[in-house]
Amino acid sequence: MAVVPLALRRAPLDVLATLAREPGAFLLEVPDDTRPFVILGCAPVAELRVPDGAGGDALAAIERFVAETPLVDPALPFPLGGGVVGCFGYELGRLIEPPRDGIVCGGDLPLALLRRYDPLLAYDRSREQYTLLCSDPRAGAPWLERLAAPAPSWDGPLGGPLAPLLAPARYREAVARILAYLAAGDVYQVNLTQPFTAPLVAPAWALAAQLGRQHPVPYGAYLDLGSTQVVANSPELFLRRRGRRVETRPIKGTRPRGDGPSDDAALAAELLRDPKERAEHVMIVDLERNDLGRVCEVGTVAVERHAVIESHPTVHHLVSTVTGRLRLEVGLADLLRATFPGGSITGAPKVRAMEIIRELEPWPRGPYTGAFGFLDPRGDLELGLAIRTAIVTGGTVRYHAGGGIVADSDPERELAEAWLKTAALRRALGEEPRRGLELCSSG
Template sequence: MLLDSAGCGRFDILVADPFLTLTTEGRSTTITPREGASKTVEGNPLALVRRYLGPQMRPLPDGIPFAGGALGYFAYDLACYLEDSPDRERPAAALPEMAIGLYDWALVVDHRQQKTRLVSSCRDPHTRATWAEWVKTFEVPAIPRMRRFQTLGTPESNLTREAYLERLARIQRYLVEGDCYQVNFAQTFSASVSGDLWAAYRQLRHINSAPFAAYLNTPSGQVLSASPERFLQVRAGSVETRPIKGTRPRHEEAGRDRQLAAELGESPKDRAENVMIVDLLRNDLGKSCATGSIRVPELFKVESFASVHHLVSSVTGRLAPEKDALDLLEGCFPGGSITGAPKRRAMEIIEELEPEPRGLYCGSIGYIGFDGAMDTNIAIRTLVHSDGEIRFAAGGGIVMDSDPEAEYQESFDKAARLLALLEAFITIDTNGG
């Protein structure tokens, strides 16, 4: 697994060889140690992660964000279990609802200090026994030969334009009737593929670099993420979330591109949407943060990425003494920027109107360290591969004054680089450039 700042942030973290894995499907979590038999249990998946993380160690020094702990993903559909919702008859998602490895070493690249460190917490005896081998492995790393990746057909959506607009009209009726203030809605694209997913990820990070990117290679499938959005960070008890709400496409002409960014920054509609989610997250953080500690140090900041401009805010707090990072994650999951407000009713409408489970889309990828630190993304701009099919989703927040045609186009603006990636590989492979 690789958590990759893709040239946009300070750290990259690479892990392998977990000493234990936790995989949740439905109500059951399978716990598989490196040695010994697997067992399947029921219970809160995040409580199981906490149990196997064990006693919290002292904070790490600056320059080492992670020296072992839990790393992997939490799919959007895990929320159904965390909220103890009733079981529903829906088709299964492509990957399990949670896939977490417990890792005792990591390779950490610090771009600010221009250093790469091999670090460990030495929680697992196997680490000491194999440390010299890992040091030797990374002293002269092998350069793998790139193999071919190919898209076997044009990516297709699970909704026609007419079906998408009809569902947006139903959402707006819910908004008028007072069910919600905002509802996030998305369509899913899929295509048959073959070959090396690592080759596809390398191309993705080239054309759509993002600060919270990731490549995960799990037994169930591969995850290729180019997410621009931080969900939750915890560092020495300090908490930050950076919700995105508000989008404009990039433009190849510099003057027009600046105009679009300025328009986004001044848009009353986008500011109103952003404030709704900031308020929701202030409430969510309040479940785990000390009273009076929550602040909004940034509001309506325009940040520019490969294919879009986004409106980004920052909400901060400090963990209450009796709370930890997993309490915070459970209290905020899934992120309000990709559900709507109020969150629970928005999620019910999403389930009613989106044709299939979201799976990992709008879930979260990241780590919780043995020291209690956490950093996670919102899994948008994220492709999931399993059984020869690659899938991803894109959408946006719908409010009463949303223009349905503009919202439909926005979903394609957000999907643009992922569609371009797949369409390029229909005729172009990694060996041919």
């Protein structure tokens, strides 16, 4: 594989606008701690789809597809040396922990979609330098020609107002049902979500660009899956692997940003003190420790940071960092089997929480609360958790939001928290979200 520096002076979101007209276009933010970068591409040269009803070992097939991908020069100034772009739907977890009725339904999209790209375009944020990674060094000239033209722009409104698909009364009933399961000792926490929808008149790349500029987060992404585009604006790391070191950063606990510095600091301090939020957080950190413990060497799983405040443009979150050293024989399939889907978007115990989610959520989640990111053939990977993620199909955007339900949860506050988590999308669509734990107009 050739490594071709490009004399290109354009923001990655502008590059995406140019590439988005091509099939399979994508953009991935990779917030590596030492060298953050962005990967872009289009027109994949190979792909693997895991459809509903997939037979055999889907995770083994995914591992083979990644392992057979050519490795780019390992001396690259990037932590990932070429590989595969992947999107894993939440319902893939039902192949890992099969439902009792044996039925797996992920909606109209595949349970997983992985693609190889040649060329790949990487942007080093620290050096403001683009590099083309390609099997043919002559590929640089056509790419420069393609990107020399002015980037498409979208100046009008993006879409209409966001509205819930589920009546608030139905959501309250679902919370009440979970509270009954909790009281019976059936489960300790369940992450309940609901879908919202809005008309979208702009192309999906314009929504990705608006979110990226207004609400920058560590795990921004645009993935063209064909008739559907995934636009992720996620703050959460699902899995990072570098060599044998593995890391996850679960988020549990939310407060809105304040109206000024003192109000903002007070809300962050309130989140740190809130016993309900901390209890939710501790449960999920313990779950993640247990998941990593299934594939890591004994005694290596540790909580490096516990329940620290991480602030984003619309919310404060509580975040922990859990790490471990993988056993020598652990491959990608083993790692996904032990950890997917993430604990922060399921509950504890995970399998029972997933059964309750399936009972109470009337629509498949699809890509939402799955994972997306980059995987290289050496085993290294960077996967964001697909929260704050919009699914765009045929002029409509669907966006889920929710939160963890525990024994002292209040249904009205849970409704308000879910609505708060839609604030970035509503702002991108042109609404002006009110401050605070607001309720949607329908209740």
